[in-house]
Amino acid sequence: xxxxxxxxxxxxxxxxxxxxxxxxxxxxxxxxxxVVGIDVSKATLDxxxxxxGTKFSVCNDQRGLAGLTRRLAQVSPSIVVxxxxxxxxxxxxxxxxxxxxxxxxxxxxxxxRFADVIGRLAKTDTIGMLALGEATGAExxxxxxxxxxxxxxxxxxxxxxxxxxxxxxxxxxxxEARVLGIFADENPVPDQTNDAPTVNExxxxxxxxxxxxxxxxVQADAIAENPELIEILKQTMxxxxxxxxxxxxxxxxxxxxxxxxxxxxEEAMQEAAETRExxxxxxxxxxxx
Numbered sequence: 001x002x003x004x005x006x007x008x009x010x011x012x013x014x015x016x017x018x019x020x021x022x023x024x025x026x027x028x029x030x031x032x033x034x035v036v037g038i039d040v041s042k043a044t045l046d047x048x049x050x051x052x053g054t055k056f057s058v059c060n061d062q063r064g065l066a067g068l069t070r071r072l073a074q075v076s077p078s079i080v081v082x083x084x085x086x087x088x089x090x091x092x093x094x095x096x097x098x099x100x101x102x103x104x105x106x107x108x109x110x111x112x113r114f115a116d117v118i119g120r121l122a123k124t125d126t127i128g129m130l131a132l133g134e135a136t137g138a139e140x141x142x143x144x145x146x147x148x149x150x151x152x153x154x155x156x157x158x159x160x161x162x163x164x165x166x167x168x169x170x171x172x173x174x175x176e177a178r179v180l181g182i183f184a185d186e187n188p189v190p191d192q193t194n195d196a197p198t199v200n201e202x203x204x205x206x207x208x209x210x211x212x213x214x215x216x217x218v219q220a221d222a223i224a225e226n227p228e229l230i231e232i233l234k235q236t237m238x239x240x241x242x243x244x245x246x247x248x249x250x251x252x253x254x255x256x257x258x259x260x261x262x263x264x265x266e267e268a269m270q271e272a273a274e275t276r277e278x279x280x281x282x283x284x285x286x287x288x289x
Contacts, residue, residue, distance in 0.1 A: 033078040040082050040089045049075060060088060065095040072101055079104055124210040124275060125164035128183045128199070130282045135205045152177060166212045167193070172254035183210040189256045208274035215268055238262050 032051065039046040045068060046057045052075070058064035072080065080096055080103045082089050089105060096103045129140050143160060145151040148169040155163040156176050170177035171192050179196040181203075187196055200207055216233065223230050240246060241260050251257050279286060 034075050036072060036075075036077045036080040038080060038082040038092065040085045040092065042088050045092055049077070060092065062091075065092055068092070069095050069099045069101070072096065073099055077101065081106060083107075124183070124212050125166075126286065127275060127278045127282060128207065128210045129164050130285060131207050131278055132199060132203060132205065135207070136203050168255045168259060171256065183207060185209055188258050192256055208278070209271055210275065211271060215263075234262075 034052070035050045037048045037050070039048075041060065043060055044057050045060050045064065046055075047068065048055050056071075058068045080101055082092065082103070082105055084105050084107060093103050093105055126142060129142060132138065133140050143154075145154055145163075148165045151163045151165045152169045152173055154160045156173065162180065167179065167182060167189070170179050171189070179193040181199040181201075182193070182196055183199050185198065185200075187193060187198065190196070199205065218230065218233075241262050247257050247260060250260055
């Protein structure tokens with residue numbers, strides 16, 4: 001049974017997932033506060049002191065812990081953070097705690113989930129929403145999901161109001177989803193998206209196309225030294241994409257055949273350069289720094 005229509009802010013083409021700025025607890029009030037992270041293993045403790053940028057390692061034994069305690073006492077950290085690693089973190093925790101140093105022992109699953117979420121931020125979808133927000137003054141609460149389909153389902157089920165994702169995803173959901181705008185110069189499939197406008201057209205912005213296509217990355221020297229092989233690679237790709245069986249397989253998956261586009265090297269490099277420029281602009285938000 002078809003559900004209600006929800007809105008999407010899709011990227012232009014196929015590819016990975018969607019959005020996001022992490023929703024977290026309040027940051028440390030003093031941005032200059034000294035925070036220490038310790039990577040724990042059976043034999044060693046790898047230490048990083050922020051914001052000084054100091055790195056060092058000590059043995060995870062009585063002598064190493066004594067030296068670690070003395071050294072950290074000199075910098076008076078606001079907090080020391082380490083993962084729970086079975087029995088290997090306990091001696092360090094007890095030594096630092098006994099010296100009056102505040103220690104937080106965190107669940108390693110949560111820290112890895114944090115890293116996973118950060119990795120999902122640097123997508124064209126997220127970059128597009130950040131650029132759109134800055135250009136229009138709109139505020140978006142961005143939440144990461146693991147791929148196009150989970151992102152689409154978040155909107156369909158009402159978990160979020162709208163999603164940014166590859167255009168193919170909402171199309172495959174049919175009447176359950178409605179495309180609101182496209183990060184591209186033009187709508188490649190107006191008949192399958194209710195003639196959705198481009199984001200630039202609606203918002204009066206001048207954002208570059210934000211595609212999520214797949215590509216081969218070949219070293220520039222290799223391209224210059226092997227032009228014949230590069231041409232074979234290009235021809236093979238074109239022949240594959242023009243194969244009727246391949247086209248039919250794409251259609252059978254619910255993806256419009258209009259999305260089958262080999263592109264070209266010049267356009268791909270131009271789009272990559274424009275996307276990179278935006279990524280650098282929003283680096284702090286994309287990396288969680």
